[in-house]
Amino acid sequence: MRNFVKCLLVCMMAALMLLTVGCDKEQEKSKEQPQQKQEQQKKPEQPQQKPADEKVTVKLYYPTEDAEKLKFVELKVPAKDKYKASVEALIAGTKQSGLTGIFPKGVKLRSVKVKDGLATVDFTKELTTRFVGGSTGEEMLVGSLVNTLTEFPEVTSVLILVEGKEIDTISGHLDTSVPFKRMGELL
Amino acid sequence: MRAAAVCRFLWVLLLGIFMMPVGVEAAPMHEIVSVSSSIVEEDGATFLRTEIGLSKGAADYTVKTGSILHPNRLCIEIENTKAGDVPKEMRLDAAYAKSARIREKDKNIQVLFSLAGLAEDEGFRISTLEADKKNKKPFRIVVDIYEAGYVRRGYVDGLKGHHIVVDPGHGGTDQGASGPSGLLEKDVTLAVSLKLRDILENSGAYVTLTREDDRDVWGPSATDGQELQARADVGENTPGTEVFLSVHCNAFSSSASHGTETYYYYGKSWQDELLAQNLQEAMLEHNGLHDRGVKSARFYVLRNTSMPAALVELAFITNYDEEALLGDDAFQEDMAMSLAEGLANYFAVSGK
Numbered sequence: 113m114r115n116f117v118k119c120l121l122v123c124m125m126a127a128l129m130l131l132t133v134g135c136d137k138e139q140e141k142s143k144e145q146p147q148q149k150q151e152q153q154k155k156p157e158q159p160q161q162k163p164a165d166e167k168v169t170v171k172l173y174y175p176t177e178d179a180e181k182l183k184f185v186e187l188k189v190p191a192k193d194k195y196k197a198s199v200e201a202l203i204a205g206t207k208q209s210g211l212t213g214i215f216p217k218g219v220k221l222r223s224v225k226v227k228d229g230l231a232t233v234d235f236t237k238e239l240t241t242r243f244v245g246g247s248t249g250e251e252m253l254v255g256s257l258v259n260t261l262t263e264f265p266e267v268t269s270v271l272i273l274v275e276g277k278e279i280d281t282i283s284g285h286l287d288t289s290v291p292f293k294r295m296g297e298l299l
Numbered sequence: 300m301r302a303a304a305v306c307r308f309l310w311v312l313l314l315g316i317f318m319m320p321v322g323v324e325a326a327p328m329h330e331i332v333s334v335s336s337s338i339v340e341e342d343g344a345t346f347l348r349t350e351i352g353l354s355k356g357a358a359d360y361t362v363k364t365g366s367i368l369h370p371n372r373l374c375i376e377i378e379n380t381k382a383g384d385v386p387k388e389m390r391l392d393a394a395y396a397k398s399a400r401i402r403e404k405d406k407n408i409q410v411l412f413s414l415a416g417l418a419e420d421e422g423f424r425i426s427t428l429e430a431d432k433k434n435k436k437p438f439r440i441v442v443d444i445y446e447a448g449y450v451r452r453g454y455v456d457g458l459k460g461h462h463i464v465v466d467p468g469h470g471g472t473d474q475g476a477s478g479p480s481g482l483l484e485k486d487v488t489l490a491v492s493l494k495l496r497d498i499l500e501n502s503g504a505y506v507t508l509t510r511e512d513d514r515d516v517w518g519p520s521a522t523d524g525q526e527l528q529a530r531a532d533v534g535e536n537t538p539g540t541e542v543f544l545s546v547h548c549n550a551f552s553s554s555a556s557h558g559t560e561t562y563y564y565y566g567k568s569w570q571d572e573l574l575a576q577n578l579q580e581a582m583l584e585h586n587g588l589h590d591r592g593v594k595s596a597r598f599y600v601l602r603n604t605s606m607p608a609a610l611v612e613l614a615f616i617t618n619y620d621e622e623a624l625l626g627d628d629a630f631q632e633d634m635a636m637s638l639a640e641g642l643a644n645y646f647a648v649s650g651k
């Protein structure tokens with residue numbers, strides 16, 4: 113009975129959030145909670161405990177200007193939007209000297225969903241249509257995304273979508289049809 | 300005993316049946332109708348050209364060298380041929396070859412050149428010319444002999460008989476990356492690949508290109524996956540393919556990135572990495588650019604080919620200096636030569 117009430121509460125919360133925030137990630141989280149029985153005491157309280165503006169520090173990986181390596185920059189982002197905020201920061205690029213952005217101009221993030229260790233990141237079509245870069249550019253783009261998201265312990269692999277669909281490649285080099293694991297060789 | 304006798308009888312009978320048609324309707328014999336020699340200058344090289352004219356069009360011939368007794372001898376044996384009204388012995392320019400001699404051997408004709416130097420593959424080139432009715436010239440076997448010690452342009456030792464598929468990256472509706480001055484990756488990869496094909500073929504290798512002009516391999520309406528798979532399929536569907544080599548120019552969002560690198564797909568075979576290493580080393584030896592190393596990456600054409608495969612990134616088209624190099628004909632030729640050498644080195648060390 114307590115479980116049922118809790119579940120109902122969570123569902124209502126989710127519905128409310130969907131209306132007010134409309135954030136996919138929050139929706140995902142709320143769904144998972146009723147299943148995690150061991151952590152019931154702690155987890156369901158998190159949304160109430162954490163104020164809306166609570167921040168977490170994330171590591172964002174950008175390529176060096178010579179495209180030899182990826183290096184990280186730390187940034188404080190809203191905890192509830194950490195995936196979305198991280199990817200959007202990668203898209204925006206960095207002012208850090210010696211580093212550069214690799215995401216094409218005009219591309220936007222459509223959604224990030226994390227489930228069972230897999231982060232599915234959906235971009236608008238500009239990811240492929242306006243991409244500038246060859247093999248190394250593709251590697252750096254995918255590497256910066258994958259290494260940034262796999263910094264979150266709950267993420268082990270990353271799948272790239274464009275306009276909601278799986279893609280074979282960004283510009284003819286890397287095979288993007290299956291998820292990528294952390295690309296440690298670029299660090 | 301009796302069984303053996305029957306067996307022998309049957310064998311003789313069988314042999315007779317097989318031999319008979321040959322005796323009855325033997326193919327008409329070719330006849331050497333002309334032999335001429337001259338010094339030719341072509342592409343900056345000077346060589347002695349001998350044209351052997353044959354009466355009945357294309358004839359089968361074999362080239363033999365490496366005789367221990369006659370290390371300077373180059374022998375061209377033309378099958379089912381007789382010597383017509385031509386000189387049987389010719390004195391030639393001694394800088395290239397002392398003499399040429401025509402002799403009959405069974406039903407064949409041997410043309411024996413006594414070269415100035417050792418008879419080695421890089422010292423001569425043999426080709427054919429179709430009959431030219433307008434100029435009243437018959438079908439000809441053409442023997443070009445270079446000066447002793449001359450290293451023929453575009454010849455690389457150790458490639459003879461090998462089967463290679465070369466994939467000029469991008470093409471058609473997919474222009475690949477572009478440089479600050481507008482140079483397109485698809486044009487550079489095609490130019491280098493065509494030059495590479497010439498060198499490989501000139502060196503006795505069998506070459507198939509995934510595209511020979513500015514086009515999409517699958518077709519303009521293909522998805523990216525179909526297009527890349529169509530390239531991998533050329534490797535898969537060309538019998539005997541030993542190596543799949545994809546040629547690209549690199550690109551990055553910052554013009555600061557530069558240099559040469561080679562990719563392979565980890566986990567296919569040990570030859571893939573070896574191939575990549577040999578190509579990378581040979582390219583650097585020629586272009587002297589920054590060494591970005593040999594890297595493993597999940598590239599579509601590497602992952603979806605079953606034979607050893609590598610993808611070379613000649614240089615960065617998005618870097619000003621390297622864009623200028625990539626557009627330069629001499630640089631393209633040099634890179635093609637380096638790739639041919641890298642392939643030859645790979646075949647040598649992989650024991651294939």
Ligand SMILES: [Zn+2]
Pocket residue numbers: 246247284285468469475476484547548
């Ligand atoms: Zn390319």
